[in-house]
Amino acid sequence: MTEYEQVEWDELLREKQLDFILTRDQLVDIIKQLGHTIDDEDYILDRSTGERTLAIDVEEIKASDLAAALPGSEVFLRKNIASFSQYLAERGL
Amino acid sequence: MVWDWLAAAVAKLGALLIRPKEQKPLKDHSFRQTNILGKIENTFIIRNPTTNEFLIGQYGALPKEVLETMRKQFDSTKSRQAELPEIRLFRNDFHDEIVKFQDHLEREEDLLRTISPYIEPEYASIFWLGSYAKEAYDQDDRRKADEIKSQVGHQYGSDGRKLCNLYVKGYISDMFQHYLGAIFESARDKSEIGVHLNTLIRRLIRFSEYIFFIHRGSDIDGIASTIRGGVQGGVEFIALHAASVPNIERTEKIIQAVGLDFLEANGYNVIQERPKSTASIPFFDVYVTPGKNGVDRRVDDEGGPPSTVLGRR
Numbered sequence: 001m002t003e004y005e006q007v008e009w010d011e012l013l014r015e016k017q018l019d020f021i022l023t024r025d026q027l028v029d030i031i032k033q034l035g036h037t038i039d040d041e042d043y044i045l046d047r048s049t050g051e052r053t054l055a056i057d058v059e060e061i062k063a064s065d066l067a068a069a070l071p072g073s074e075v076f077l078r079k080n081i082a083s084f085s086q087y088l089a090e091r092g093l
Numbered sequence: 094m095v096w097d098w099l100a101a102a103v104a105k106l107g108a109l110l111i112r113p114k115e116q117k118p119l120k121d122h123s124f125r126q127t128n129i130l131g132k133i134e135n136t137f138i139i140r141n142p143t144t145n146e147f148l149i150g151q152y153g154a155l156p157k158e159v160l161e162t163m164r165k166q167f168d169s170t171k172s173r174q175a176e177l178p179e180i181r182l183f184r185n186d187f188h189d190e191i192v193k194f195q196d197h198l199e200r201e202e203d204l205l206r207t208i209s210p211y212i213e214p215e216y217a218s219i220f221w222l223g224s225y226a227k228e229a230y231d232q233d234d235r236r237k238a239d240e241i242k243s244q245v246g247h248q249y250g251s252d253g254r255k256l257c258n259l260y261v262k263g264y265i266s267d268m269f270q271h272y273l274g275a276i277f278e279s280a281r282d283k284s285e286i287g288v289h290l291n292t293l294i295r296r297l298i299r300f301s302e303y304i305f306f307i308h309r310g311s312d313i314d315g316i317a318s319t320i321r322g323g324v325q326g327g328v329e330f331i332a333l334h335a336a337s338v339p340n341i342e343r344t345e346k347i348i349q350a351v352g353l354d355f356l357e358a359n360g361y362n363v364i365q366e367r368p369k370s371t372a373s374i375p376f377f378d379v380y381v382t383p384g385k386n387g388v389d390r391r392v393d394d395e396g397g398p399p400s401t402v403l404g405r406r
Binding site: 007009012013014015016017018019020021022023024026027030033034035056057066067068069070071074077079080081082083084085086088089090092 | 137138139140141142143148152156158159160162163164166167168177178179180181182183184185186187188190191194198209210214215217218219221222225241244245247248249253
């Protein structure tokens, strides 16, 4: 039987990279906690300008379509592997 | 592995963040588990991409310091703080695709590994995706390959989709295998290599005006008309590529609409490479080039009926 151990956040935050795998609601909740708002039509608004945020495919993105938020210049992705590939390429990976 | 009851327990117990001591079983089955765990209310998963370890946490108990770390990481006005982890946020129905794609990139072909640092990011990305789609075709997973190409189309438009198709059909590797050695030998620095490689790709895009990848939305009469115009204008290379029976039938209709007599009369050879009868995804490739007169005959790999190469007699 598999055994488990408790991990302290301090230990985890010393790692190089972490992927948080979240439900749709959790992901949107975190985006809001980071300062973004959602308009009446469900589009994500930029926390600085208040305008609709563009995803990496340069189109406005709804909260319900958000599949990933990536650090750096805060990249929002739809569920599209090509968008993620573009993100990696721009970072030289 | 019963991760669902474990996640449910974490949800009830509170501010726990746990991981199994033995990670191998979780790693082996990770693809289906992220979705299972995401369905347990108020729990979430953290994956360490470096070690491929998975942890289960209680979402409601996410510490403020973690949110503060995210805030710093996502602030584009500040440079990345090296002492903090890079945190990426994924919806649970997307993460498995990410992992599979990154696994594919680790097996990346030598050619892509060689040229990626020099070419424009869009080109590198499209070639990676082309390689990913090609792998899906090789594994007889046409639905996945089509989905990848569709997503390429959404991200990069029709030119991007075409470049992806050119990769799948081997044009990209053929071109670079021909030129790469000479470019690396003659270029003075990294920047010059990049200029040469990007120029080659742009030329290929222009050259591919008469390379058609036939799909359900292909305009049979429109393509036939374009081909006839190209032949009358003396283009040096025309190709049609199709996968699956309906697309093969569309391709045959296009050739019929162009007219073999018309091609012969204009001095063009037509090479039709027939699909293998045993292939789960039949492919059909047609090449039209100006060439010598006469009729050649080709035998396919399985010794089936010969494909015909027509030319002006």
